[in-house]
Amino acid sequence: MNLFKSPDLGNRGFARPMFGVRGMVPWARACACLAVTVVLAGNAQNTPTPPGGPLRMDKADLSGPANQAPDPNAQMQMHDQQAKQKDLSAANEERKRQIAEDSANLLKLATELKAEVDKTSKDTLSLNVIRKAGAIERLAHDVKEKMKLSAGAN
Amino acid sequence: MGNRLPDSLEQIRQIGEDSAVLLKLATDLKAELDKTDKDTLSPKAIHEAELIERLSHNVQEKMKLTVGPS
Numbered sequence: 040m041n042l043f044k045s046p047d048l049g050n051r052g053f054a055r056p057m058f059g060v061r062g063m064v065p066w067a068r069a070c071a072c073l074a075v076t077v078v079l080a081g082n083a084q085n086t087p088t089p090p091g092g093p094l095r096m097d098k099a100d101l102s103g104p105a106n107q108a109p110d111p112n113a114q115m116q117m118h119d120q121q122a123k124q125k126d127l128s129a130a131n132e133e134r135k136r137q138i139a140e141d142s143a144n145l146l147k148l149a150t151e152l153k154a155e156v157d158k159t160s161k162d163t164l165s166l167n168v169i170r171k172a173g174a175i176e177r178l179a180h181d182v183k184e185k186m187k188l189s190a191g192a193n
Numbered sequence: 194m195g196n197r198l199p200d201s202l203e204q205i206r207q208i209g210e211d212s213a214v215l216l217k218l219a220t221d222l223k224a225e226l227d228k229t230d231k232d233t234l235s236p237k238a239i240h241e242a243e244l245i246e247r248l249s250h251n252v253q254e255k256m257k258l259t260v261g262p263s
Contacts (some may be wrong), residue, residue: 142223148221156212172253179246
């Protein structure tokens with residue numbers, strides 16, 4: 040079947056399109072235009088829009104915290120905090136050194152006390168034992184308090 | 194006088210025992226502190242120091258009582 044011939048026109052020597060608006064517009068071109076229109080309309084509907092409207096790239100947002108100059112007060116506070124932390128850990132180290140020293144002394148005194156008690160009899164009661172026991176008591180108390188402080192600092 | 198002598202002897206025996214325990218505790222405490230690294234202090238060490246403190250106080254008091262009556 041010839042699509043470019045109208046049945047009632049007969050054979051006049053030229054063909055006219057069946058769907059032409061004016062002159063010689065082929066129906067295939069019309070279909071192609073329609074398809075392009077449909078595709079473009081679909082794309083326009085599928086483009087995501089960010090919440091709050093489309094993005095504007097003409098003006099940068101410089102008000103964020105990363106772009107602000109550091110606050111001098113905050114910097115000073117941070118330095119103070121770091122210095123305090125340093126002092127605290129130095130004091131803690133010193134305290135631990137003293138604890139180790141005291142515990143060594145404690146062991147020495149306990150050994151001496153035991154030796155003193157072993158040679159003590161009912162006839163030879165030693166005042167040294169009392170002195171040493173008193174020294175051990177004080178030293179053990181100091182060690183305990185220092186250890187509590189160190190444990191609290193940790 | 195007849196009663197005091199056995200008491201004194203018993204107290205001296207107790208002091209001997211306490212001082213042996215004291216020595217053991219001091220040895221344990223030293224070992225505990227030696228193996229403890231610089232960032233951790235064990236509650237066990239604190240407890241041992243407390244025991245040493247109490248025990249040495251007891252030894253002191255018992256010895257005073259023993260020295261006093263004789």
